Amino acid sequence: MYSEKVIEHFRNPHNKGRLEKYSAIGKVGNIACGDVMWLYIKVGRNANDEEIIEDISWETFGCTAAIATSSMVTEIAKGKTLKEAAAIQNKEVADTLGGLPPVKMHCSLLAVDALSEAIYNYLQAKGDVIPEVLVKRHAHVEKESKEFDERYSSLMSKSN
Amino acid sequence: MNNDIYLDNSATTPVSEEVIEAMLPYWQVEYGNASSLHSFGRRAHIAMEESRARLAASLSASEREIIFTASASEANNLAIKGLAFSGINKYHIITSQIEHPSVGKVCQWLEKQGFTVTYLPVDQEGMVDPDELAATITDDTLLVTIMYGNNEIGTVQPISQIAEICREQGVIFHTDAVQAYGKIPLALENVDMLSATAHKLHGPKGVGMLYLRRGIKLSPLIHGGGHERGLRSGTENIAGIVGFAKAVEIAFAEMEVLRDRLEGFREQLIETITAIPKTKLNGQRKGSLPHITNISFMAIEGESLVMKLDEHGIATSTGSACSSPNLEPSHVLLAIGTPIVMAHGSLRISTGRRTTQEEIDRFLTILPQVVEELREISPFKINT
Numbered sequence: 197m198y199s200e201k202v203i204e205h206f207r208n209p210h211n212k213g214r215l216e217k218y219s220a221i222g223k224v225g226n227i228a229c230g231d232v233m234w235l236y237i238k239v240g241r242n243a244n245d246e247e248i249i250e251d252i253s254w255e256t257f258g259c260t261a262a263i264a265t266s267s268m269v270t271e272i273a274k275g276k277t278l279k280e281a282a283a284i285q286n287k288e289v290a291d292t293l294g295g296l297p298p299v300k301m302h303c304s305l306l307a308v309d310a311l312s313e314a315i316y317n318y319l320q321a322k323g324d325v326i327p328e329v330l331v332k333r334h335a336h337v338e339k340e341s342k343e344f345d346e347r348y349s350s351l352m353s354k355s356n
Numbered sequence: 357m358n359n360d361i362y363l364d365n366s367a368t369t370p371v372s373e374e375v376i377e378a379m380l381p382y383w384q385v386e387y388g389n390a391s392s393l394h395s396f397g398r399r400a401h402i403a404m405e406e407s408r409a410r411l412a413a414s415l416s417a418s419e420r421e422i423i424f425t426a427s428a429s430e431a432n433n434l435a436i437k438g439l440a441f442s443g444i445n446k447y448h449i450i451t452s453q454i455e456h457p458s459v460g461k462v463c464q465w466l467e468k469q470g471f472t473v474t475y476l477p478v479d480q481e482g483m484v485d486p487d488e489l490a491a492t493i494t495d496d497t498l499l500v501t502i503m504y505g506n507n508e509i510g511t512v513q514p515i516s517q518i519a520e521i522c523r524e525q526g527v528i529f530h531t532d533a534v535q536a537y538g539k540i541p542l543a544l545e546n547v548d549m550l551s552a553t554a555h556k557l558h559g560p561k562g563v564g565m566l567y568l569r570r571g572i573k574l575s576p577l578i579h580g581g582g583h584e585r586g587l588r589s590g591t592e593n594i595a596g597i598v599g600f601a602k603a604v605e606i607a608f609a610e611m612e613v614l615r616d617r618l619e620g621f622r623e624q625l626i627e628t629i630t631a632i633p634k635t636k637l638n639g640q641r642k643g644s645l646p647h648i649t650n651i652s653f654m655a656i657e658g659e660s661l662v663m664k665l666d667e668h669g670i671a672t673s674t675g676s677a678c679s680s681p682n683l684e685p686s687h688v689l690l691a692i693g694t695p696i697v698m699a700h701g702s703l704r705i706s707t708g709r710r711t712t713q714e715e716i717d718r719f720l721t722i723l724p725q726v727v728e729e730l731r732e733i734s735p736f737k738i739n740t
């Protein structure tokens with residue numbers, strides 16, 4: 197059911213864990229399946245003085261595909277400018293993983309949402325202009341998160 | 357591959373050597389059609405009837421009460437739909453919220469055909485309350501169908517009590533005994549219909565049976581040449597039937613010894629696994645089917661857990677939403693009141709005839725590591 201590449205990233209996920217120093221977090225969950233993903237970014241600057249994702253990591257409570265897409269989206273985003281990173285599509289993540297079963301496509305969406313959300317939070321805290329696509333995704337994430345907080349309140353209180 | 361540990365015997369089991377041996381002649385030597393007049397046919401017929409007698413004996417039933425089918429799903433369908441359309445003017449069915457889909461989905465379908473169905477709730481261990489069941493029986497109740505032992509959590513229902521109530525009230529009682537038959541002694545005194553299958557008992561896939569008490573009329577699902585007393589047309593799967601009977605013979609001969617051994621494993625599994633922080637046993641602590649243990653782990657997801665264990669050559673299963681085609685968590689876990697977040701992290705471990713102590717020990721050293729690994733990458737930290 198899963199491609200070799202998915203299994204590979206599931207078994208040896210890249211960029212897992214929590215960054216010691218991060219600029220922002222993106223927290224997302226999928227209310228249908230119940231999976232949760234937190235994505236951490238550290239923003240730096242490149243030679244052209246553009247803001248880039250200098251470092252990135254994730255923590256995921258979810259299925260094989262959720263873990264593999266967490267790994268892959270962070271691989272793709274690492275080193276990209278914020279603008280480039282914000283433009284990453286879930287299809288790219290899924291394709292790079294050799295495809296996902298149809299029922300698991302939403303896992304790649306979750307990964308992209310987590311990334312967008314982290315960038316959104318970063319820009320918002322800084323008071324920068326936020327690209328339209330991020331605003332849209334944020335609205336969607338926010339809607340789901342309320343329901344989620346209730347469901348996972350028992351877990352949330354135990355995390356920091 | 358020899359290092360693999362198969363702990364998914366509730367899904368299916370390996371076929372025993374003795375069973376394969378018993379089946380072998382019926383492919384190339386005794387390949388007759390049991391309906392034929394010639395000697396090939398007669399020998400096939402005799403083999404089938406001997407097998408039928410063996411299954412009947414295991415249920416203290418008579419031969420004519422055993423109907424062969426191609427699966428237990430078919431047997432469940434035949435029992436429920438067959439009775440529903442048998443011409444009795446009663447349109448109410450009682451079942452539970454934790455049935456196998458081959459009962460649950462049939463009931464849902466019958467609702468669309470105009471039947472009324474009561475889905476009885478279960479308690480935290482997954483038990484139906486016989487008093488509650490008795491209270492829902494009406495003059496219109498045609499059938500009560502309650503599974504003997506649950507395939508996900510192992511809970512064994514108070515079947516003799518339930519069957520007795522049904523008998524007193526004149527309601528037909530069916531039980532899906534797929535997981536219980538051949539594993540524990542069954543109380544069948546007032547049971548009218550019972551479904552079972554070979555492949556959960558180290559027999560072949562593709563053969564099941566319905567025990568049908570004499571005097572109960574069913575409408576067949578499959579019409580044709582009139583096999584199985586007109587209840588299930590189609591040339592009989594002689595090899596499969598012979599294999600089924602052999603598997604049952606072994607299961608009943610070994611039942612006590614195997615049950616003790618598997619109960620020992622279950623004890624050890626529960627003790628060791630629930631010692632891991634933030635875990636919970638789903639189902640009965642005592643009195644459960646011996647081969648099924650279901651435990652939830654907080655903050656990790658079941659499909660990942662199954663896949664991680666698979667990496668170590670260990671086969672298990674889960675009731676997590678992520679593993680189901682429609683992203684719904686197990687209806688059984690929800691029915692026993694498991695919070696969604698715990699249903700998300702459920703693991704079913706099911707042992708069998710071939711499971712060894714060494715395998716259980718090895719599984720129990722690997723499992724905590726895997727749980728730890730997955731908890732490490734979870735955003736929710738378990739305070740230990």
Ligand code: FES
Nearest residue numbers: 229231259303678
């Ligand atoms: S099943 Fe929902 S994120 Fe994977």
